[in-house]
Amino acid sequence: MASHSGKSETSAEDERAGERQQLRLRRFSMAALSAVVTFLMLVTLYLNGMMDGRTILAGASAMGIGLVGFFIAFKRGWNLKAKDPSLTGPMMMLSAAVVFLIMFDSATARAIMGAYLCVIMLFGVFRYPTRVLMNTAIIFLGVYACMLAVLWLRGAQAADMAMDIGRLIVMACVLPLVAWVGGHINNLRNTLHDRKVFFQTIWDTCKEVVVVMDADGIIRYTNPAMKAVFDRDPAAMIGMHASSLQPAHVDVTHRLQHAVRTLEGPGAKACFETEGVRADGTRLPLEITLSRAYLDSADMVVVFLSDITKRKMAEDQIKHLAQHDPLTGLPNRMMMHERLAHALALATRQESAVWVLFLDFDRFKLINDSLGHKVGDIVLTTLAARMVEVCRETDTVARLGGDEFVMVLSETRGGKLSESIIERLMDKLAKPIHVNGHELQLTASIGISVFPEDGTTVDSLVEHADVAMYRAKQNGRNNFCFYTASMNDAAIARLELESDLRSALQRGEFRLHYQPQVDVASGETVGAEALLRWQHPTKGLIPPAAFIPLAEETGLIVPIGAWVIRAACEQQRKWMSAGLSPMRISVNLSPRQFAEDDLVETIQSILIETRIEPGYLELELTEGMLMSDVDLAEKRLAELKQLGVHLSIDDFGTGYSSLAYLKRFPIDVLKIDRSFVKDLSNEDNSKAIVMAIITLAKAMKLHVVAEGVELLEQEEYLRNACCDRIQGYLVSAPLPAPEFEENFLEKGALQVEAA
Ligand SMILES: Nc1nc2c(ncn2[C@@H]2O[C@@H]3COP(=O)(O)O[C@H]4[C@@H](O)[C@H](n5cnc6c(=O)[nH]c(N)nc65)O[C@@H]4COP(=O)(O)O[C@H]3[C@H]2O)c(=O)[nH]1
Structure with a gap:
């Protein structure tokens, strides 16, 4: 099989070689024919007495012998051994030898060959570079000069010599000039050709549609991008009016004409956006760039048509993102401003009212902190959807950020705005939300400002609704409140507090x-x-309750x-x-502080600077702080634990702690919230809770501290329940350092192991 295919390959190659040899022979025959024609021309010259018969005979014989030799070489295949099997070189040398032989013998032949060479050179300028032309001219002139020298030595006639020398001088002047000019023409021709190929490549591969149209808007040229962008055959578009690229309802003739009129001077261009239409009737956004060009003796307009579909989509997306809240898809603050401004303008004309509602969800932060952001996000989107349900299409619901929303309700001719809308809204929002097995119930605090009574500008109305919302919150959550001028004073006071803080x-x-925290068993x-x-x-x-929330909100809590x-x-x-005995001092950590990346380093450097053993410092954390991001809490607590400080959970029992998580945290102390302690005397429920917390703490080998102990009976219950320590007014209210020192340190405080 292999040898068979090998054989067939060889025979195919032989066949091709044979064909090539035939071709060479044909070319040789044509060259021989041209030699015969030349010979006939020389015979004509001889018959007219212009050339010597001997010279022609000698030349023809030399040529004939040479051609026969070549013919035999081709027939026998000797030529195949040569580097160039076409034998071009030897054939040219034979021709040159014969030509010079004839020229040597005949003044007429010299004159004819001189003229012949000039003609060849003249035509050659379109084909050969300067170097080739110059070499040819020099060789010819050199050989010619040598020939004349030999003739002179042999004693040629003076008249003929004078003619030949004159011809040589003329040719010496003309041929290099022709070669030089010819070379330049040739270079230009090559450059033009290269440029043409270059621009053709750009024209063919350009992704933009380029249309060259005349002053009447008739398309004269267009590139292949026409097919890709408009799905139209570029050739078929030639001769059509440019308006055929536009949808019927769009007429840019005037814009086009105006733009063309503005184009002054070279390089001037005009640009605008419009719509185009594809062959199947679908539309596409276009960017048009126009410039003028002079072509085929006429003024032309060159139009670049760029398909800007992707750019438009990106622009729309950016605009949407810039104007909408990514979580809920509701308008954001920027768009709310726009919509409210529009609503106010309309209401001014119609002399109607606009209500601006500022909503803030009570306890949302707690849910977010304790159940995590994912749950928080679901809650927010659910609430957003409920708000939208209550509104009409002309109203706006916007999310400003966090759990803050603004609603803009406009009065229509048909119906006045009334409080019933707010009540309906609150009912809807208060319905339970089920997320990840939790049933969550959120209520909103709503502040309302009314246009035009409470303000006539967007900013004043939103600001006043915000102020009213704060008041609604203060009045107890799940409340709404209309703005009144006096509320502003409270808001100003808050601002003052912030600046003082x-x-x-x-x-x-x-x-x-x-x-002080006292050991229940020993009373120390x-x-x-x-x-x-x-x-x-x-x-x-x-007191801290009056400024800690504000400090937390503003971030000032971190340095504080x-x-x-x-x-x-x-x-x-x-x-x-x-010389006083040291004791462990606990400090409260805020959620923001706990989230700070450099918390551990800050505490460590304080401990080093003040030379305090880490075991004498206890950090109080709330359940919410730990539950908002359990993984982060676990990492942070491990770092703190490694530092050697004590960790306690404050207000235990009020948050959403999962006991499973509690086991993951390296906690030392649980602090029972004072709300349970307060109800110990009269509520069985609280007793059960306190008992459960203490049992849990013991099982987990944690210390228990009960906060807010005011009464002896509370202390008694806690003692019986095996609570470790108590803290509260029963022992002492919080005291300035000197008083604390006097009452609790000098009286012999008990030393606590700093471990
Ligand atoms: N009704 C009653 N109250 C008692 C009794 N014994 C103590 N208290 C009060 O209960 C609060 C205990 O602090 P907390 O639960 O950590 O609660 C603290 C803590 O959450 C926060 N706070 C206080 N200082 C700081 C602080 O330095 N940083 C941070 N982040 N928060 C702090 O402010 C909250 C309130 O602090 P204070 O006003 O000092 O209120 C203190 C204390 O004065 C009692 O027998 N009955």
């Missing part, structure tokens, strides 16, 4: 009070909780919280330096 740290207005003070106070220059001592830890450690150091 910002400078309180620099001004050194913060203080720490210490509340075994620790203290450091609690923050703000000594305001005009308002006096402000760091100050608390430092102040507590410094106080501890002072007491130790004064």
Whole structure:
């Protein structure tokens, strides 16, 4: 099989070689024929007495012998051994030898060959580069000069010599010039050809449609992109009017004409966007760029048509993203502004009212913190959908961020706005939401401002609705409140508080009070909780509840919280330096602080600077902080634990702690929330809860501290329930450091193992 295919390959090759040899023979025959024709021409010259018969005979014989030799070589295949089997070189040398032989003998032949060469050179300028032409001219002139020298030596006639020398001089002047000019023409021709290929490639591969049209809008040229973009045959478009590329309802003739008129000077261009139509009738957005060009003796307009479908889609998407909230798909603050401005303009004309509702969901932060952002997101989208359901199409529901929403309700001619809409909205929002097995019930605090009574601008109405919302929250959650001028005062006060809070740290207005923690069994003070106070220059001592939420909201809690830890450690150091027995001091950590990446480093550097053993510092965390991101909490707690500080869960029982998670956290202490302690005397439920917490803590080998112990009977119950420690007014209210020192340290505080 293999040898068979090998054979067939060889025979095919032989066949091709045979064909090539035949071709060479044919070419040779044509060259021989041209030699015969030349010979006939020479015979004509001879018959007219212009050439010597001997010369012609000698030339013809030499040529004849040479041609026969070549013929035999081709027939026998000798030529195949040569480098160039066509034998072009030897044949040219034979021709040149014969030509020079004839020229040598005949002045006429020299004259004819000179003229012949000039003609060849002239035509050659379109084909050969300067170098080739110049070489040919020099060789010819050199051989010619040598020939004349030999003739002169042989004593040629003076008249003939003069003619030949004159011819040689003329040719010496003309031929290099022809060669030089010819070379240039040839270069230009090549450049033009290259440019043509270059621009043709651009024309053919350009993704933009290029249309060259005359002053009447008739398409003269267009490129292959026409097919790709408009699905139309470019050849078929030639001669059609450019308007055939547009949908029937779009007429840009005037725009086009106007744009063309504005094009002044070379390189001027005009640009605009419009719509085009494909062969199947579908439309596409186009960007048109026009410029003028002069072609075929006429003014032309060159039009670039770019398909901007993708760009338009991206623009629309960006616009949508810029104007909408990505989570709920509702308009965002920017679009709410636009819509409200529009609603106000309309209401001014129609002399109707517009209500701006500012909504904030009560307890949302707690849900978000304790059940995680994913649950928070589901809750928000559910609430957003409910708000939209209550609205009419002309109304707007927007999300400003977090759990803050704004609704813009416009009064129509048919119906007045009334409180019943708000009640309907609140009922709808308060319906339970089921997420991941949790049944969540959220309520909204709603502030309402009314146009035109409460403001005539977008900003004032939104601001006033916000102020009213704060009041609604203060009045107890799940409430709504219409704005009144006096509310503004409260909002201003809040702003003032915020600005005072910002400078309180620099001004050194913060203080720490210490509340003792007492061992139930021994009655001895075994620790203290450091609690923050703000000594305001005009308002006096402000309790933390009045400013911690604001500090948390503004982020100021991070530097304030760091100050608390430092102040507590410094106080501890002072007491130790004064020879007082050290005890563990606990400080509260806020959610923001806990989330800070450099929390551990901050605490570590404070401990090092104040030379306090980590075991004397206890950090109080809330359940919400741990549950909002369990993985982060686990990592952060491990880092803190490694540092050596004590960890406790504050207000235990009020959050959403899963006991399974509790096991993952390296906690030392559970603090029973004071709401359970408060109800110990009269509520069986609280007793059960307190007992459960203590049992749980014991099972997990944790210490238990009961907060807010005010009454002896509460202490008694806790003692019987084997609670480790108590903290509360029964022992002492939080005290400034000197009083705490006097009452609880000097009286012989018990030393606690810092481990
Ligand atoms: N009714 C009653 N209350 C008692 C009794 N014993 C103590 N208390 C009060 O209960 C609060 C205990 O602190 P907390 O649960 O950590 O609750 C703290 C804590 O969450 C926060 N807080 C206080 N200081 C800081 C701080 O430095 N940083 C952070 N992030 N939060 C702090 O402010 C909350 C309130 O602090 P305070 O106003 O100092 O209120 C303190 C304390 O004065 C009692 O027998 N009965």
